[in-house]
Amino acid sequence: MAETVTDPELPMLTLADLGVLRDVRDEDGTVVVEITPTYSGCPAMGVMRADLVHALHRAGFADVDVRTVLSPAWSTDWISAAGRSKLAAGGIAPPGDAPVRRSGPVPLQLGPSRRTATCPQCGSPDTEEISEFSGTACKAMRRCRVCREPFEHLKEI
Amino acid sequence: MAHEETVYEALDHAHGGEGQWAFGTGFDEPLAGVDTTVPEGIDPADLGAYCLMLGDDALVLCQRLTQWVTNAPELEEEVALANCGLDLLGQARLLLARAGSVGVLGRSRERATASIPDEDALAYFRDPDEFRHSGLVEAPNGDFGQTVVRLLAASAWRLALLTRLRESRDPVLAAIAAKGVPELTYHRDHAARWVLRLGDGTPESHRRTQAGVDAVWPLLADLFTATDVETRLTAAGVAADPAELVDEVRDVLTLVLERATLTVPEWPTPQPSRGRAGEHSAEFTALLTELQSTAREHPAATW
Numbered sequence: 001m002a003e004t005v006t007d008p009e010l011p012m013l014t015l016a017d018l019g020v021l022r023d024v025r026d027e028d029g030t031v032v033v034e035i036t037p038t039y040s041g042c043p044a045m046g047v048m049r050a051d052l053v054h055a056l057h058r059a060g061f062a063d064v065d066v067r068t069v070l071s072p073a074w075s076t077d078w079i080s081a082a083g084r085s086k087l088a089a090g091g092i093a094p095p096g097d098a099p100v101r102r103s104g105p106v107p108l109q110l111g112p113s114r115r116t117a118t119c120p121q122c123g124s125p126d127t128e129e130i131s132e133f134s135g136t137a138c139k140a141m142r143r144c145r146v147c148r149e150p151f152e153h154l155k156e157i
Numbered sequence: 158m159a160h161e162e163t164v165y166e167a168l169d170h171a172h173g174g175e176g177q178w179a180f181g182t183g184f185d186e187p188l189a190g191v192d193t194t195v196p197e198g199i200d201p202a203d204l205g206a207y208c209l210m211l212g213d214d215a216l217v218l219c220q221r222l223t224q225w226v227t228n229a230p231e232l233e234e235e236v237a238l239a240n241c242g243l244d245l246l247g248q249a250r251l252l253l254a255r256a257g258s259v260g261v262l263g264r265s266r267e268r269a270t271a272s273i274p275d276e277d278a279l280a281y282f283r284d285p286d287e288f289r290h291s292g293l294v295e296a297p298n299g300d301f302g303q304t305v306v307r308l309l310a311a312s313a314w315r316l317a318l319l320t321r322l323r324e325s326r327d328p329v330l331a332a333i334a335a336k337g338v339p340e341l342t343y344h345r346d347h348a349a350r351w352v353l354r355l356g357d358g359t360p361e362s363h364r365r366t367q368a369g370v371d372a373v374w375p376l377l378a379d380l381f382t383a384t385d386v387e388t389r390l391t392a393a394g395v396a397a398d399p400a401e402l403v404d405e406v407r408d409v410l411t412l413v414l415e416r417a418t419l420t421v422p423e424w425p426t427p428q429p430s431r432g433r434a435g436e437h438s439a440e441f442t443a444l445l446t447e448l449q450s451t452a453r454e455h456p457a458a459t460w
Contacts, residue, residue: 034190040336041247049189067190070251070332073339099339103323105405106316106338109346110353110416132347133237137244137340141233157339 001059002033008047009136012090015048019078022069030063031056036074039137039157076138076156093117093127093142093153117153119144129153178273179458180281180451186274187250188329193258196326199393204327205261206289206386207396209279210433211318212252213290216280217441218311219245220448221298230301237347241308244340251333253279258329263287270457281452285442286435292379295432295441296372302355302362303369309348310373313409314380314402316341321397330395349413356417367419378425380406384433400427 002024003016015021015035023034033052037045049066056064076095079087084094096115113132118125124146132155134141139152195201222242229235256262257275264287269278293311298304319341322334355362381399383391390396407424414421431437 037247037336039244039247039340040251040333041243041245043243045187065190068186068188070191071328071335073332073336099342101338104320106320106342106345108349108409108412109342110349110413112350113346131233131237132343133233133240135236137240155343157343 001055001061002031002052005048005051005055008044008051009138010087010090010092012086013079013083015052017080017083017086019074019080019083020048027065030065031061033064033066034069035066036069038074041137074157076154079154087154088118088120091120091151092139093120093151095154095156098156113140115140115153115156117142117151119147119149120151121149122147127151178270178277179455180277187247187254187276188258191329191332193255193329195259196328199327199395200389201259202261203386203390203393204330204395205256205259207390208252208256208259208330209261210289210291210384210386212249212256212276212279213288214294214311214315215245215252216249217288217290217444218294218308219243219249220444221294222304222308224298225301225304238304238308241312241344241347244337244344248333248337248340249280250276251336252330255329255333268456272459273456277452281449282456285437285445288437288441288445289433289435291376291430292432292438293373293376295437295444296376297440299369299372300365302366303372305348305351305355306366306369306373307376308344309352309413310377310406310410312341312345312348314377314406316345317402317405317409318397318399321401325396326394345409352413352419353417356414356419363418366417370414370419371422374422375425377406378428379430379432381427382429384430403427 002021003014005015007013007015007018020035020038022036025032035048052066053064075098077098087094113129115129116125117127119127122144124144126145127142128145130141130143132140134152138154140155141150142153143150195204219242222238225238226235229238253276257279262275262279263283265278265282268282316338319334319337323331323338325331325334352366355366381403383399387396387399391398411421
């Protein structure tokens with residue numbers, strides 16, 4: 001049941017597709033749900049929490065405890081294959097591989113971003129980034145050089 | 158169980174159905190379900206004071222960045238600066254909630270009604286002299302060139318710090334830091350590209366960005382001297398010694414400025430931070446008054 005709850009900002013994805021839903025278990029009659037925030041400031045967390053409680057109540061589970069898990073930090077690598085297909089079908093280019101997390105200093109990236117994305121409208125790989133920031137913290141803005149359509153790209157993190 | 162028809166009703170129902178405080182973020186307790194036990198050998202008062210410093214840095218810089226909303230040179234940039242601010246606001250919420258979880262709330266709890274969450278009480282009901290951010294983040298934005306220089310400096314410093322705090326002995330602080338690192342990487346790279354574009358752009362953009370560098374550089378003196386709290390927490394394996402960040406931050410900033418054909422000013426001599434001691438400028442009082450005005454005028458409002 002918890003797996004069917006969708007993301008408030010990306011309604012084509014379930015929280016399970018997004019990798020935000022980390023665990024669901026029974027603890028002495030209470031349904032314990034663990035979720036992890038995507039970005040520190042993701043304003044959708046409260047809605048996710050409420051939607052989970054609501055869905056589980058509707059399914060007949062009276063005692064529900066939604067807990068936040070901060071570590072390990074969420075990564076776009078946790079988005080499922082099904083989630084990636086649904087994103088593309090919904091007009092949002094799915095992320096590539098997330099940068100490797102190293103223990104030392106983070107290298108500076110001065111040039112244009114090396115990210116690539118395929119246009120979700122026409123399928124062309126010939127696309128360019130307009131901005132690394134878009135309508136939500138998790139997306140970048142791109143434009144297709146072939147069909148000229150702008151589109152959003154879930155950026156790697 | 159009734160089927161709530163709107164998102165608000167669902168949210169309200171899931172959180173007790175008694176109305177939510179109007180100005181905060183009470184629908185989502187940022188540390189709900191997180192084990193906030195303080196590991197042995199760590200002084201909770203010091204840990205809370207440290208989380209306030211880092212949380213206030215993020216909150217105040219967020220507020221400065223959002224002043225560009227409706228004013229940025231282009232729509233995409235407005236969105237970008239607001240997104241950087243949102244990430245910082247999220248980090249601030251987590252850090253202020255961590256401070257609250259160990260009982261470091263200053264006088265805010267006396268002023269805020271009981272239903273207001275700790276992090277909101279800290280943000281809205283402290284006076285200016287209770288804030289512990291550095292002077293770098295509170296300085297006025299200046300023009301866009303100065304803003305991106307300050308964002309570069311602040312995010313390079315914070316990224317250097319948070320990469321180290323991923324190893325903090327406080328698991329909550331370590332987790333908050335680990336979440337912040339990829340976010341700050343985006344902010345730093347974004348600011349660095351603007352500094353390159355403007356510094357190596359037209360004579361006018363070069364001149365104004367250089368003026369921004371010259372205005373921001375003296376503020377860096379504030380960042381690299383440990384307070385007593387930081388010294389004790391560094392020894393306890395919780396904090397990072399700010400003096401250890403100098404080389405990394407200076408290298409990053411120098412590299413960007415040189416590539417941008419800007420003159421790198423002499424590195425300022427580190428000074429004990431007045432901001433970390435609660436001494437702030439009149440401009441900060443004005444900024445905070447605006448941030449807190451509605452909440453203080455209607456402290457018990459719910460919706």
